[in-house]
Amino acid sequence: MTAPLIDPFQRAITYLRLSVTDRCDFRCVYCMSENMTFLPKKELLSLEELDRLCSSFIRLGVEKLRITGGEPLVRRGIMTFFDAMSRHLDSGALKEMTLTTNGSQLERFADDLYAAGVRRVNISLDTLNEAKFAEITRWGRLPQVLRGVEAALKAGLHVKINVVALKDFNEDELFDIAAWCADLGLDLTFIEVMPMGDIGNENRIGQFWSLDDLRAKLAERFTLTALAERTGGPARYLRLEETGQKIGLITPLSHNFCESCNRVRVTCTGEIYTCLGQEGKSDLRGPLRSSEADAPLEEAIRAAIGLKPKGHDFDYSRQQLGGQMSRHMSHTGG
Numbered sequence: 185m186t187a188p189l190i191d192p193f194q195r196a197i198t199y200l201r202l203s204v205t206d207r208c209d210f211r212c213v214y215c216m217s218e219n220m221t222f223l224p225k226k227e228l229l230s231l232e233e234l235d236r237l238c239s240s241f242i243r244l245g246v247e248k249l250r251i252t253g254g255e256p257l258v259r260r261g262i263m264t265f266f267d268a269m270s271r272h273l274d275s276g277a278l279k280e281m282t283l284t285t286n287g288s289q290l291e292r293f294a295d296d297l298y299a300a301g302v303r304r305v306n307i308s309l310d311t312l313n314e315a316k317f318a319e320i321t322r323w324g325r326l327p328q329v330l331r332g333v334e335a336a337l338k339a340g341l342h343v344k345i346n347v348v349a350l351k352d353f354n355e356d357e358l359f360d361i362a363a364w365c366a367d368l369g370l371d372l373t374f375i376e377v378m379p380m381g382d383i384g385n386e387n388r389i390g391q392f393w394s395l396d397d398l399r400a401k402l403a404e405r406f407t408l409t410a411l412a413e414r415t416g417g418p419a420r421y422l423r424l425e426e427t428g429q430k431i432g433l434i435t436p437l438s439h440n441f442c443e444s445c446n447r448v449r450v451t452c453t454g455e456i457y458t459c460l461g462q463e464g465k466s467d468l469r470g471p472l473r474s475s476e477a478d479a480p481l482e483e484a485i486r487a488a489i490g491l492k493p494k495g496h497d498f499d500y501s502r503q504q505l506g507g508q509m510s511r512h513m514s515h516t517g518g
């Protein structure tokens with residue numbers, strides 16, 4: 185038996201979020217600048233290397249895999265990777281393989297994802313207004329994403345909508361988005377905007393809409409019950425008593441969630457970040473490429489997890505950007 189991955193704070197690491205590309209067909213204003221420079225293709229792990237990497241993590245006890253990016257579905261040949269990973273679902277070693285996507289390619293891929301064993305997808309969607317959608321994503325078009333949502337549901341995928349809460353942007357759509365999700369049977373989670381990477385001229389403090397305020401707004405119309413359930417991640421859940429709808433809130437900036445953290449992130453170049461909110465990283469590509477055997481890679485994974493910090497330092501208090509990260513969310517994978 186291989187020893188499980190346990191970090192210095194006795195947290196078992198069972199969840200890997202893997203970014204398979206830093207590229208994207210959108211340019212969301214809080215995520216990227218309009219003129220992003222992307223990595224040269226040779227820096228990226230090949231699909232075979234991504235497979236070896238994930239398979240090693242799974243051997244070391246990772247049970248949940250989330251594929252993200254950039255936009256994971258714009259990576260060429262990505263379905264080959266999903267198809268190959270399904271063997272770990274079949275063996276039972278992997279309990280769940282999921283995906284975070286902007287939805288633009290789901291019309292094309294939803295059925296294939298289901299066939300590869302994906303059962304749940306997170307789709308990012310910040311507004312239901314076509315003009316606002318084009319404004320916030322710069323390059324995205326809402327009808328395409330709505331067709332993606334429809335295709336996902338039709339394929340049998342369970343859909344969660346992730347909405348980044350943005351001041352003066354989607355505050356007025358809170359109830360409409362909640363009602364739309366309830367009508368279609370979609371789960372819904374709001375995310376506070378995080379200080380990740382240079383985004384050009386956009387003002388982050390201006391973008392920040394605290395989920396405490398969002399919650400207060402919900403309470404004007406609904407009776408809210410805070411649910412005890414946790415997923416090991418930063419989401420907390422509320423139930424709207426009048427409708428039974430459950431809403432997730434991801435508040436990395438207002439509340440600390442690190443004590444139950446069970447996850448690590450790996451970038452498309454094979455860097456492992458053991459905390460989203462810290463700069464600390466280790467290289468896995470070197471050990472991966474240094475040998476055909478997986479032992480050096482597994483040793484490097486263990487060493488990196490041995491350095492996992494206790495928590496992050498994000499802080500928006502006093503209108504200062506504490507804990508600003510130099511890397512973009514599309515680099516580490518959201």
Ligand code: SAM
Nearest residue numbers: 215253254255284285286308377378513514518
């Ligand atoms: N392209 C895919 C998508 O948009 O779902 C996957 C990658 S994206 C980086 C993952 C998630 O991170 C999205 O839900 C996005 O809204 C969120 N995100 C990106 N930048 C963020 C930021 N600065 N603060 C909070 N969430 C952010």
Ligand code: SF4
Nearest residue numbers: 208210212215254286
């Ligand atoms: Fe692309 Fe997702 Fe970032 Fe938007 S949030 S630019 S869709 S990676």
